[in-house]
Amino acid sequence: MSRRISTLLISVACVACGPHDSPLDHTGSPVIAAPIVPGTPPTTRLVSPLPAGDWTLPAGDLANTRFSPLDQITTKNVANLHIVGTMSTGIPHGHEGSPLVVDHTMYVVTPFPNDLIAIDLTKPGFPVKWTYKPHPDGRAAGIACCDIVNRGASYAAGKIIYNLLDGHTVAVDAKTGKEMWRTTVGNINVGETFTMAAFVVKNEVIVGNSGGELGVRGKVVALSVDDGHELWRAYNSGPDIDAKIGPDFKPFYPKDQGKDLGVTTFPPGQWKLGGGTVWGWISYDPETNTIYYGTGNPGVWNPDLRPGDNKWSCSIIARDADTGAAKWAYQVVPHDHHDYDEIMENILVDMQWNGQMRKLLVHPGRSGFVFVLDRVTGELLSAEKFVPSTNWASGYDLKTGKPIEDPTKHTGTNKVAKNVCPSSTGAKEFVPSSFSPRTGLLYIPAHDSCMDYEGTEANYIEGTPYLGAAVKMFPGPSGHQGELVAWDVVHGKRVWATDEGKFPVYSGVLATAGDVVFFGTMEGWFKAVDAHSGAELWKVKLASGIVGNPMTYIGPDGKQYVAVYAGIGGWMGAVDFPDVSEDDPYAALGVVGAMAGIKDYTRPGDVLYIFSL
Amino acid sequence: MCSTSSLFSLLLLCSVAAADPLRVCSDPNNLPFSNKAGEGFENRIAELIAKDLGQQVVYTWFPQRRGFVRNTLKAKKCDLIMGEPVGFDLAEVTAPFYRSSYVFVTKRGAIVPTGLDDPRLAELRIGLHAIGDDYANVPPARVLAANGFVNHIVGYPLYGDYREPSPPAKLIDAVANGDVDVAIAWGPLAGYFAAKHDLVVTPIVSDAPGMQFAIGLGVRHDDHARKTELEHELKKLKPKIDRILADFHVPEAR
Numbered sequence: 112m113s114r115r116i117s118t119l120l121i122s123v124a125c126v127a128c129g130p131h132d133s134p135l136d137h138t139g140s141p142v143i144a145a146p147i148v149p150g151t152p153p154t155t156r157l158v159s160p161l162p163a164g165d166w167t168l169p170a171g172d173l174a175n176t177r178f179s180p181l182d183q184i185t186t187k188n189v190a191n192l193h194i195v196g197t198m199s200t201g202i203p204h205g206h207e208g209s210p211l212v213v214d215h216t217m218y219v220v221t222p223f224p225n226d227l228i229a230i231d232l233t234k235p236g237f238p239v240k241w242t243y244k245p246h247p248d249g250r251a252a253g254i255a256c257c258d259i260v261n262r263g264a265s266y267a268a269g270k271i272i273y274n275l276l277d278g279h280t281v282a283v284d285a286k287t288g289k290e291m292w293r294t295t296v297g298n299i300n301v302g303e304t305f306t307m308a309a310f311v312v313k314n315e316v317i318v319g320n321s322g323g324e325l326g327v328r329g330k331v332v333a334l335s336v337d338d339g340h341e342l343w344r345a346y347n348s349g350p351d352i353d354a355k356i357g358p359d360f361k362p363f364y365p366k367d368q369g370k371d372l373g374v375t376t377f378p379p380g381q382w383k384l385g386g387g388t389v390w391g392w393i394s395y396d397p398e399t400n401t402i403y404y405g406t407g408n409p410g411v412w413n414p415d416l417r418p419g420d421n422k423w424s425c426s427i428i429a430r431d432a433d434t435g436a437a438k439w440a441y442q443v444v445p446h447d448h449h450d451y452d453e454i455m456e457n458i459l460v461d462m463q464w465n466g467q468m469r470k471l472l473v474h475p476g477r478s479g480f481v482f483v484l485d486r487v488t489g490e491l492l493s494a495e496k497f498v499p500s501t502n503w504a505s506g507y508d509l510k511t512g513k514p515i516e517d518p519t520k521h522t523g524t525n526k527v528a529k530n531v532c533p534s535s536t537g538a539k540e541f542v543p544s545s546f547s548p549r550t551g552l553l554y555i556p557a558h559d560s561c562m563d564y565e566g567t568e569a570n571y572i573e574g575t576p577y578l579g580a581a582v583k584m585f586p587g588p589s590g591h592q593g594e595l596v597a598w599d600v601v602h603g604k605r606v607w608a609t610d611e612g613k614f615p616v617y618s619g620v621l622a623t624a625g626d627v628v629f630f631g632t633m634e635g636w637f638k639a640v641d642a643h644s645g646a647e648l649w650k651v652k653l654a655s656g657i658v659g660n661p662m663t664y665i666g667p668d669g670k671q672y673v674a675v676y677a678g679i680g681g682w683m684g685a686v687d688f689p690d691v692s693e694d695d696p697y698a699a700l701g702v703v704g705a706m707a708g709i710k711d712y713t714r715p716g717d718v719l720y721i722f723s724l
Numbered sequence: 725m726c727s728t729s730s731l732f733s734l735l736l737l738c739s740v741a742a743a744d745p746l747r748v749c750s751d752p753n754n755l756p757f758s759n760k761a762g763e764g765f766e767n768r769i770a771e772l773i774a775k776d777l778g779q780q781v782v783y784t785w786f787p788q789r790r791g792f793v794r795n796t797l798k799a800k801k802c803d804l805i806m807g808e809p810v811g812f813d814l815a816e817v818t819a820p821f822y823r824s825s826y827v828f829v830t831k832r833g834a835i836v837p838t839g840l841d842d843p844r845l846a847e848l849r850i851g852l853h854a855i856g857d858d859y860a861n862v863p864p865a866r867v868l869a870a871n872g873f874v875n876h877i878v879g880y881p882l883y884g885d886y887r888e889p890s891p892p893a894k895l896i897d898a899v900a901n902g903d904v905d906v907a908i909a910w911g912p913l914a915g916y917f918a919a920k921h922d923l924v925v926t927p928i929v930s931d932a933p934g935m936q937f938a939i940g941l942g943v944r945h946d947d948h949a950r951k952t953e954l955e956h957e958l959k960k961l962k963p964k965i966d967r968i969l970a971d972f973h974v975p976e977a978r
Contacts, residue, residue, distance in 0.1 A: 250886070253791060300885045302856065325856040326881050384854055384879045411854040411879060413861045415869035450858050522859065523869075535858070564859075567933065569811040572855060573788050573882050573892055574757040575910045576809040578866075578934040580859035690794055695813060700858055 152551025153601045156461035156468065158396055164665040166212045167266040169308035170543060171662060174459035175394040177545035178622050179663045183671035185625035188724055189639045189649045192673065196237040196721035198230065203688075203715035205658050205680020207542075208263030208308055209619065210719065211271065212664040213285060216240065217674070218271050219719055223252050223259035225275045227283050230719075233667045237721065241288035248299060251277035255304045256324060257682035262541075263308035263660075265316060267336045272316045274305040280318050280334060292339035296320070296332050303327045310393040312402060312432050315342055319389025323407040323452070329387030329424075331404065333435060343435035347387030347406045347423045348373045354423065355435045362439045363489040364512035366420070376419040377409075386410030387424040391454030391541045396470075396486065400432045403459065403472060403486065405443070407452035415523045420445040425453045427474060427482075429489065439489035441512060444478055448521045449503055450535035450700075451478040456543045458553070459486060462601055473600055475544050475555045477537030478514075480507065481598055495603035497596050498538035498559050500587035503531055522564045522580070534562035534584045535700055536683060540617060543660060547622040550642050552606060554628050555596040558615035559587035562701055582701035586613075592705065595620070595630055597645055607645040614709060617683060619660025621673075629673060631657025633684060634712040637675055637720070653677035655716025656709070658684050666723070673722045679713055687715055745782035746774040747803045749796035752785040755890045756916035756972050757807060760785060765912070765972040766806035769821075769965055773957050789883060790857075797944055804950070808942035815942035818955045821962075822969055824911030825936040825977040826864050828926040829899050829918050836926050837906060840867040846875070851895050851904035854879035863934030864908040878904050893917045915973035927978045936977040 161180045162171030170177050184192065200206070204222040210230075211218040217230040217237070227243040252259045255276055264273035270282040270291055278297030283290055296318055297303040302325030310317045315333045323329060329347035334340065345355040350371045362368050369375070374382050387406040394403050409417060409424035425444035430437050443453045458473040464483075472486035479501030483493040494507035494514075504514040520531045532538075536558060544555040563583045570579040586592045593611030598604070611632050618631035626642040633656040639649040656679030663673045679687050686693065686706035696704030748770050750758045758764035760783075762771070767781075774781045784802040786795055793814040796802050808817045830836050837845055850873065852865050868874065880898065884891025896917035898904045907914070911927065918925045928935060941958070943950045958965065 253787065253789065256790070298885075300887045301881070302883055324858045325883060326854050326879065378875045378877060380878055384881065408858075411856055411861070411881070413859065413865070413869070416861060416865055416874050416877060418874055569809050569813070569934075569937075570857070570860065571788075571807075571809050571812055572790075572792075572857070573751070574754055574807065574913060575853060575855075575862065575882055575892070576812075576934070576937040576939070577855055577860060577862050579855075579857055582859070690799065692798075 152549065153463040154468070155548035155551060157548055158398055158459055158461060165214070166662045166664050169208065169263040169265060169310060170392065170394070170456070173312070173395040173397060175392060175456045175543065176458055176460060177543060177620065177660070178547055180624045181663050181665065181671045182624040184623065184627055184673065184724060186627060186641050186648055189625070189627050191724050192639065192649055192722045194651070194720055195723050198237065198239070198719045200228065200717045200719065203678065203717050205258040205260040205684050206676035206678030206717065207260040207658050207681055209660040209662040209676070210674055211264055211266050213266045215667045216285070218264060218285070220261050220264050220273050222261055222680070223247065223276045225261055225273070227271060227273070227288070229288060243283045243288040243290065245275055245281055245290070247275040247277040247279065251299045251304055254299055254302055255306065255321070258680040258685045260306050260681055262306055265309055265311035267311040267316070270336065272309050272311060272336065274307065274309050274318055276304050276306065278303055278305055280309055280316065280339065282336070282339060294334055294339035294341070301325070301327065307390045308392070311336060312395045315432065317393055317402060319393070319404065321388050321390040323386035323388040323410055326384035326386070326411040327388060328383065328385060329389055329406050331389050331435070345430060345435040345437070347389070347426070347428065348382040348385030350374050354437060355430065356437045359431070360437045360439065363441065366445070366512060367422070367440055367442055372422045376422045377417055378419070381412065381417055384410045384412070385421065385424065387426070389454060392456040392543060394457050394459050395432060396459050399487070401438060402430050402432050403457040404428060405453040405455055405457060405474065407454050408447050408450050413523060414446060414448050414521065421447065425451055427453065427457060427472070427484065429486065441484060441489045441491065443476060443482060444514065448523065449531065451476070451537065453477060454541055455539060458544070458546050460546060460548070462551070464492060464601065473546065473553060475539050475553065475598070477533070477539060478503065479533045479538035481553065481603065483600060493603045497555055497598050497605060498533060498557055498587065500532040500559055500561060500589065501538060528564045530561050531564060532561040532587055533558065534560040534705070535582065536560055536584070536615065536702065536705070540615070542617055542658070543619040545620040545622040545628065547642050549624065549626060551600060552642065553598040553600050554620045554622055554630070555598055556616040556618055556620055556630055557594050557596045558592055559589045559594060560584050560592050560615060560705055561587045568697060580700065581697045583696055584701035584705035593632060595640065609640065609645055609647070614706065614712070615683060617681065618657040621661040621663060623663060629661040631661065631675060633657070633679060633709065635677055653720055654718045655679045656684055656687065656713040670723055674719065676719055678717045679715055687713065744779055746770065746777065746779040747782050747784065749784050749786065749802040749805050751788040753886065753889060754788055756912055765968050765974070768968045770806055772961055772964055772968070773954070776957060776961060787886065797942065803943060803947065804954070805942035807939050809937040810940055812942065816945045816947065816951055817942050818940040818951055818958060820938035820940045821958045821965055822974060823936060823938045823977040824975055825927045826862070826908055827911050827914045827928055827975055829896055829907040829909055829914045830905070830924050830926070831899060832922065832924055834905065836924065840864060840928060840930055840932070841871050845873040848905040849876045849878055851878050851880060851898045851907035853882040853892060853895055853909060856881055856883050863932065864928070867930065867932045896921065896923065899923055911975040911977070912972065915975045919973045925973070925975055927975050929978050
């Protein structure tokens with residue numbers, strides 16, 4: 112039974128597959144997944160190879176479903192899962208991202224100083240084979256806004272490729288740990304850092320930058336996997352030539368059409384500090400050779416100072432993978448008031464939509480809506496609230512693509528905006544969701560957090576005093592800040608949501624063909640729930656809060672394993688660090704208030720956990 | 725302090741007291757306030773106070789950016805920050821030793837706006853520092869926005885490129901080389917760099933929030949004894965401190 116279903120779910124037309132294709136892949140006609148539970152999930156087609164034995168990409172797959180076809184671990188036996196391996200990285204900071212597994216070796220990228228640790232999965236106790244130490248510039252640690260995290264690596268052509276916080280991308284020989292190349296991709300002296308997981312597509316690795324709040328111009332850069340030389344780069348602000356917008360660019364909505372919108376949607380010259388950074392995830396459709404990613408907020412200026420839509424901040428952008436030429440763009444939040452970076456994952460899946468198969472892009476946004484777009488044209492098909500308290504906008508007009516905003520929730524000069532939902536950390540942060548074609552559900556690690564905004568707090572940087580924003584964050588109407596939401600993509604509704612209590616869910620999610628969904632909480636609980644019902648099937652308390660992403664693989668013994676980091680940190684988790692005081696609930700833009708009490712629940716940590724049955 | 729009956733004890737006590745350093749948390753690249761060569765007015769005032777107390781200044785250097793107070797004062801690596809605004813909640817701030825305001829900086833002979841509501845601002849290229857903290861902008865920016873003058877604002881990141889000396893000075897350089905018609909900057913920073921270019925500094929009179937600040941010395945919240953001692957020193961040394969501030973062209977708030 113399970114083998115038949117796994118075969119049905121495997122992807123198609125694998126034009127760009129590398130040497131680690133799943134053994135279950137086959138070429139030929141499209142593979143359609145039949146509904147598992149009669150009458151519920153729609154027909155679904157996956158477009159990129161799934162991570163079967165190994166896990167070679169940040170999301171496991173190119174389409175970012177984070178769905179594993181492995182099914183030895185099931186709803187019936189997951190209660191028997193137990194810890195079989197542990198390792199400390201020695202760095203008690205946020206462990207975002209996940210390890211890779213290639214050829215029975217596990218690869219861990221640590222928080223700054225971004226060491227790469229290779230672990231031998233063939234030996235008892237999983238000993239360390241080697242550690243590669245890149246020694247990035249220590250100043251980067253003082254510049255990065257939100258803890259010194261790293262969101263992971265990609266494997267290609269015998270190399271592990273990832274970003275260093277200080278603006279370099281490195282490729283390391285996966286067998287020996289020797290550095291093969293190191294390319295400068297950014298300038299930390301102007302506040303540009305790199306935290307996102309470098310993403311390999313064919314023979315390119317694509318990276319994006321951080322630092323939008325410092326006025327860093329957002330960009331994506333493609334490097335050659337062979338030697339790291341730059342192939343192309345595209346900015347997310349400024350003239351069309353910088354943004355690689357040309358004759359192939361066909362945005363669906365009039366609001367996104369026009370020449371040099373990256374210039375004209377700001378007051379003159381302001382695009383130079385225009386933000387739009389890319390610190391989240393990139394996905395790829397091998398059938399159309401298109402990459403997709405989302406961009407961050409519009410940089411340094413308060414909304415009042417940057418009248419205009421401020422493109423291409425808070426947008427989803429589709430580009431040709433070979434040249435970077437933009438195919439379409441959809442600005443999700445024009446003229447952002449709330450720090451709603453829309454860098455979240457864009458999950459590529461084909462599903463039945465109003466009776467016909469359609470190529471979809473599913474984006475659960477910081478702003479509280481699940482956006483479903485036609486990924487060929489960029490048309491918005493649906494935008495529905497996955498956290499019901501969302502109130503900055505009541506919905507989206509599908510004809511114009513524009514949000515229907517509540518102006519009383521706008522922030523700005525001398526404004527007090529009360530009970531704005533979601534808060535700036537969003538209904539969901541960058542932590543990635545997972546989609547199961549077996550249920551048709553998107554599993555979203557969500558927050559129910561709202562904020563009061565008032566711009567009046569005295570602050571002082573580089574000898575200049577100013578008034579910063581006093582932001583207070585607190586749980587939304589549900590009374591709990593953390594929930595795992597199961598979202599019916601086609602019908603645009605919540606099917607169920609778990610109550611994860613006081614703190615937002617700040618981990619990635621993994622759905623498997625065993626119908627188990629894994630995720631972690633900031634308190635440190637690592638959980639497995641039933642993919643259909645959400646019933647909690649298993650949990651274990653780990654040494655620290657979980658802000659990374661669970662992954663799964665087949666070990667040398669042919670058995671299925673699950674791995675995850677426990678090491679709290681990141682923007683919200685950093686409140687748990689010993690030198691951060693909880694005295695001021697307004698500190699860290701209100702995050703301190705939202706995380707009040709975390710020190711009673713968990714402590715900083717740095718442990719990799721490996722589980723099996 | 726050094727009064728005892730025995731000469732030997734006198735010498736011993738005095739030398740111990742003199743060896744006790746005045747531990748200052750400071751930015752190594754932040755003129756006119758401080759730099760590693762001791763050329764800033766905060767360096768000079770620190771030395772003045774230390775000398776009066778019979779102490780030596782010992783610096784903990786750290787850029788005055790994100791994490792400054794947490795990594796220096798709070799971490800107890802040093803005990804004194806030479807400038808923080810009254811009302812700053814990350815440190816206990818003494819009574820102020822100067823008050824300044826945001827100012828206009830213009831070339832000699834150029835238009836000086838009469839205030840942040842001067843209609844001529846609509847036609848001028850206005851330079852501002854961009855703070856680089858989510859939601860935060862310099863207070864004059866807010867007033868300009870409220871008055872509708874947003875179409876010719878040129879931003880200069882306050883953090884700038886830290887490899888270069890005095891990154892914030894780029895805003896004032898921009899007036900000198902004509903990239904902007906007027907800059908609006910924080911008084912002490914403007915006064916010092918404007919003097920180097922022979923530019924005109926005009927304090928802005930405005931009761932909008934954040935246009936003026938009183939600046940004192942910062943210590944840890946529980947360090948009451950030190951705060952009292954420092955306030956005593958600030959009073960005692962006021963004429964000399966005022967002279968240093970005048971040497972550095974720190975504009976007084978109007």
